[in-house]
Amino acid sequence: MKNKYIINEVVFDYHTKSLRTIKDYESFDGMVLYYFAEGGASPEKKLIHSNFQTFRNIVSTPMKEKENQIDNILKNITNELNELF
Numbered sequence: 001m002k003n004k005y006i007i008n009e010v011v012f013d014y015h016t017k018s019l020r021t022i023k024d025y026e027s028f029d030g031m032v033l034y035y036f037a038e039g040g041a042s043p044e045k046k047l048i049h050s051n052f053q054t055f056r057n058i059v060s061t062p063m064k065e066k067e068n069q070i071d072n073i074l075k076n077i078t079n080e081l082n083e084l085f
Helices: 050-060 063-084
Strands: 010-013 018-028 031-036 041-043 047-049
Touching: 010 050, 047 050
Parallel strands: none
Antiparallel strands: 010 018, 010 047, 018 031, 031 041
16 A cells, blocks of 8 residues: 655644644554654544645635735845845
8 A cells, every 4th residue: 555645744634733744654454544753643534745735825815914925025025135235
C-alpha cells in the first residue's frame, strides 16, 4: 500500500485544526494512521497537505482583508526601500 504522506512531512490535521509533522505511520486493514512529532495521531482521510490548507485560507479570506494585507506589505516594502536609499 502506497502512503500519501512521508515521515517529516508537514500536514494539516482536521482533528486538531493545526499543522503537524509526521513522525511515523502504521497500516491497519487498508487504513493508514499517522503519528505526529507533536503527539497524537490521525487517519490519512483527516489530513491534507499543508500547501493546500494555505491555499484554502487564501481563497476563503474576504477580498477587503486581502487588499488590506497587500497594502500593509507594500507599505512595509516601500519603507524598507526608502531606508536603504
